[in-house]
Amino acid sequence: MPTQTLQQALHIVGIALHTHNGEAFDTIPQHWQRFGSEQVLSRIPNKLSDDVYAVYTRFENSPLRPDSRYTLIIGAAVTSTDAMPEGMSSVTIPPSLRKTYPVEPATPQQVGATWLQLWQEPGLQSTAVADFERFTPDGRIEISIGVA
Incomplete structure (x- = not known):
């Protein structure tokens, strides 16, 4: 995959889950169910669009290790995190060099x-x-990975 540059930081607001790769196939689907059942996207103010982001961040060690702990925030890109609803978290994706990989359209089950x-x-x-x-x-x- 060719590399691309994310020119401006993206600020994401959504719900957070602290998990690790060893349990992710159990915890992440439940987190997505929560995102849908609580209608999180509709409750996020200052959205740039209706695109949904699932951001893996705050890694405690290499993301490729099976025991890697991290935070997953499912939400939307926003213009400001000032009016963040109670119970939600935010993360900033800094300007960065990235590799982006397409997933077969309309097949979320293929992401894993x-x-x-x-x-x-x-x-x-x-x-x-x-x-x-x-x-x-x-x-x-699409899946977007920050690369050095």
């Missing part, structure tokens, strides 16, 4: 399988600052 493939890619090293998935209302899905 795509991550498993990416972890096998020779030489791929995440900066472990903020990797994310972006889901657009028209069904497009």
Whole structure:
């Protein structure tokens, strides 16, 4: 995949989950269910769009290790975090060099399988600052990894 540059920081507001790769296939689907059942997207003020971001951040060690603990925030990009609703968290994705990988459109169930493939890619090293998935209302899905 060619690299791209994220020119401006993205500020994401949403709900947070602290988890690790060893339990992620159990905890992350439950977190997505919470995101939907609590209608989180509709409660986020100052949204830039209806794109949904799932941001992996605050890594305690290498994102590729099975015991890597991290925070997952599912939410939306916003113009300001000033009016963040109670119970929500925020993360800033800094301007960065990134590799972006498409996932088959309208198939969220393929996201986990795509991550498993990416972890096998020779030489791929995440900066472990903020990797994310972006889901657009028209069904497009992409995974974006910060690279050095």
